[in-house]
Amino acid sequence: MALQLFKIADSTVESPVATVTFSSIPQGYTDLKLFISARGDAGAISRSVYVTFNGSSTSYADIYLQGDGSAASSGSNSGGGTKIYAGECTASTATSNTFGNQEMYIPNYTGSNNKSAATDAVAETNATTQYMSLVAGLWSNTAAITSITLVPSTGSFVAGSTFTLYGVL
Amino acid sequence: MAAKTGTYTLISSSTLTTTTATVTFSSIPSTYTDLVLVANPLSTNNRDVILRFNSDTGTNYSITFLSGYGGGTPAFSSGRTTSQGFMYADYYAASNTTQNIRQINIMDYANTTTYKTALIRSSNANAYPSGGVETLVGLWRSTAAINTVAVSLSADSFLSGSVFKLYGIEAAK
Numbered sequence: 125m126a127l128q129l130f131k132i133a134d135s136t137v138e139s140p141v142a143t144v145t146f147s148s149i150p151q152g153y154t155d156l157k158l159f160i161s162a163r164g165d166a167g168a169i170s171r172s173v174y175v176t177f178n179g180s181s182t183s184y185a186d187i188y189l190q191g192d193g194s195a196a197s198s199g200s201n202s203g204g205g206t207k208i209y210a211g212e213c214t215a216s217t218a219t220s221n222t223f224g225n226q227e228m229y230i231p232n233y234t235g236s237n238n239k240s241a242a243t244d245a246v247a248e249t250n251a252t253t254q255y256m257s258l259v260a261g262l263w264s265n266t267a268a269i270t271s272i273t274l275v276p277s278t279g280s281f282v283a284g285s286t287f288t289l290y291g292v293l
Numbered sequence: 294m295a296a297k298t299g300t301y302t303l304i305s306s307s308t309l310t311t312t313t314a315t316v317t318f319s320s321i322p323s324t325y326t327d328l329v330l331v332a333n334p335l336s337t338n339n340r341d342v343i344l345r346f347n348s349d350t351g352t353n354y355s356i357t358f359l360s361g362y363g364g365g366t367p368a369f370s371s372g373r374t375t376s377q378g379f380m381y382a383d384y385y386a387a388s389n390t391t392q393n394i395r396q397i398n399i400m401d402y403a404n405t406t407t408y409k410t411a412l413i414r415s416s417n418a419n420a421y422p423s424g425g426v427e428t429l430v431g432l433w434r435s436t437a438a439i440n441t442v443a444v445s446l447s448a449d450s451f452l453s454g455s456v457f458k459l460y461g462i463e464a465a466k
Contacts, residue, residue: 154458155331185418185419186363186418187361187362187363187417187418187424187425187426188361188363188426189359189360189361189369189426189427190361196369197368197369198361198362198363198364198368198369198426199361199363199364199368200362200363200364200418200424202363202364208418229394229396231331231333231392231394231456232333232392232456235392235454235456237335237391237392237454238391238392240333240391240392240393240394240416240417240418241394241416242394242396242414242416242426244414258361258414258416258426258427258428259416259426260393260394260415260416260417260418260424260425260426261416261418262391262418262419264391
């Protein structure tokens, strides 16, 4: 059996949007992969990207390991969180035309266990500070994932940002 | 016609229905370029996930890791273990009743001239000290082609519901 990534849906931002949602996600795959190329319009070098599932705003946790070009740090949002951190995308003061990259892997998204997600993220720019992140995310909910929503911490995703959701078989 | 791009082929998968100490993928074909092991283990206690290749229990494994724990002291660290009898697929991270994620890439596994390396990503969002996010590189000092991959815990057994999938990456044709 050949394993393929099947594109479930994609979204290319044509004018700034505050939220991107993949809904009615088919339940026939084993895992999900989400690829993001995004830039925010907020007045900063970067903006955090957050993910929620099934419209829920409860029971999220995450642990991250992050480098900013001069130092490393690690932090967490343990339990009771309203969303999963998914690293940083570039924002309006970052080098023009640069977009962050995020890859999120969500195994067993239809299973009856709590849902985990692993994210690798980079937001390169020609400046002193920018971020790369590894993130472990958890949604303590046994429901099958049927929708995924992405938001920047403030502002909107700019035109040219792309979001692609794949199903893994 | 464009050349066929590399694809993943599911070699074998296992979803445990009973408590199991070791999950073994054996008779792995040598026809792929690389292997990818995806594991979502469950266990009662906080344990490290460990790997062995070709049933080798000798002290031929080493790793270098970069880990973030989210809290506690230290909040993050990097280190090495050498001459181990197994390859860690995490370090100071845990398996418990929430499935966490191991993504393990084993490069050029079938060659018979070089030692074998693996890149490992471990994600466990449970609260400190049981969770963490990690990236590791592992080395197995053997030139043998890998034909068996065994996955265990540092103690105890995997619980029912744990999922393990081994993929082969086909070369572009």
